[in-house]
Amino acid sequence: MSEAKIIDGKAIASDLTDKLAERTKDFVAKSGAAPCLAVVLVGDDPASAVYVRNKGKTAEKVGFTSIQKTLPADTPEDELVSIIETLNTDPSVNGILVQLPLPGHIDEAKIIDLIAPEKDVDGFHPINVGRLGAGNFDRALIPCTPAGSIILAKSALGDNLSGQNAVIIGRSNIVGKPVAQLLLAENCTVTIAHSRTKDLEDVVRGADIVVAAVGRPEMVKGGWIKPGATIIDVGINRVDAPEKGEGKTKLVGDVDFSEASKIAGAITPVPGGVGPMTIALLMQNTLTAAERQWGQSQG
Numbered sequence: 001m002s003e004a005k006i007i008d009g010k011a012i013a014s015d016l017t018d019k020l021a022e023r024t025k026d027f028v029a030k031s032g033a034a035p036c037l038a039v040v041l042v043g044d045d046p047a048s049a050v051y052v053r054n055k056g057k058t059a060e061k062v063g064f065t066s067i068q069k070t071l072p073a074d075t076p077e078d079e080l081v082s083i084i085e086t087l088n089t090d091p092s093v094n095g096i097l098v099q100l101p102l103p104g105h106i107d108e109a110k111i112i113d114l115i116a117p118e119k120d121v122d123g124f125h126p127i128n129v130g131r132l133g134a135g136n137f138d139r140a141l142i143p144c145t146p147a148g149s150i151i152l153a154k155s156a157l158g159d160n161l162s163g164q165n166a167v168i169i170g171r172s173n174i175v176g177k178p179v180a181q182l183l184l185a186e187n188c189t190v191t192i193a194h195s196r197t198k199d200l201e202d203v204v205r206g207a208d209i210v211v212a213a214v215g216r217p218e219m220v221k222g223g224w225i226k227p228g229a230t231i232i233d234v235g236i237n238r239v240d241a242p243e244k245g246e247g248k249t250k251l252v253g254d255v256d257f258s259e260a261s262k263i264a265g266a267i268t269p270v271p272g273g274v275g276p277m278t279i280a281l282l283m284q285n286t287l288t289a290a291e292r293q294w295g296q297s298q299g
């Protein structure tokens with residue numbers, strides 16, 4: 001079996017952000033203001049802090065204004081509520097992202113419900129979830145990691161995914177469920193597998209497209225994969241890497257890359273696969289949100 005094509009998410013994300021930077025220039029020329037993304041981080045989880053910093057940096061690179069609000073882990077829920085209400089009503093803010101997970105004393109669903117749907121660049125608000133489910137893409141904001149995963153699958157398979165058997169491992173609101181809706185909209189036959197699925201290996205063996213989003217390092221083995229399948233690995237797991245020296249760590253996906261890349265037709269690496277696409281799609285959602293809000297303001 002020949003080696004799989006490695007899907008270069010970093011390069012595809014970089015092409016996309018270049019195009020968004022051009023579209024942003026057009027938007028600024030007609031509206032007179034740069035799109036503005038507000039990112040709210042509660043607490044000091046180091047991985048979340050890195051993501052949030054990268055989001056801010058990329059936003060500025062494509063020509064957006066970026067606001068970052070970092071709040072202590074013990075911030076009362078009321079205070080977060082009032083910050084979001086202020087961002088909702090501020091006409092200069094086009095996109096709002098609250099980094100998840102939130103500390104345990106804050107009701108995550110309540111906070112997501114509060115974000116104005118037209119500024120919900122994560123696509124997590126029930127209105128956007130419903131629009132995605134109903135196929136109302138013109139008005140929805142689509143979750144970033146799922147949207148990025150579809151672009152990567154298409155980069156390997158072409159734009160027509162119709163009739164492909166897609167198996168998603170993981171049923172989260174952030175990835176598993178929305179990626180299932182997107183693949184269904186692409187006319188795939190979709191299976192959502194999860195921790196209680198019987199005979200998971202056999203289910204995965206039937207897949208032309210595998211989306212792995214469980215958060216378990218290298219759980220999906222090469223022997224589970226149908227020869228030639230396309231593998232989209234959403235997992236980002238930090239594990240010990242004693243081979244790099246004492247106390248060192250590395251990032252791995254949910255798929256055993258060294259095994260799977262000998263059997264799959266195409267596979268995303270970790271890092272450098274889905275991760276960069278998530279940030280690029282966040283920029284796309286922010287620009288789309290700004291364009292729609294400006295259009296509305298013009299009557």
Ligand code: GUN
Pocket residue numbers: 097098099100101122144145174278
């Ligand atoms: N935490 C992990 N992934 C995400 C994401 O896509 N958006 C937000 N807001 N938080 C996350």
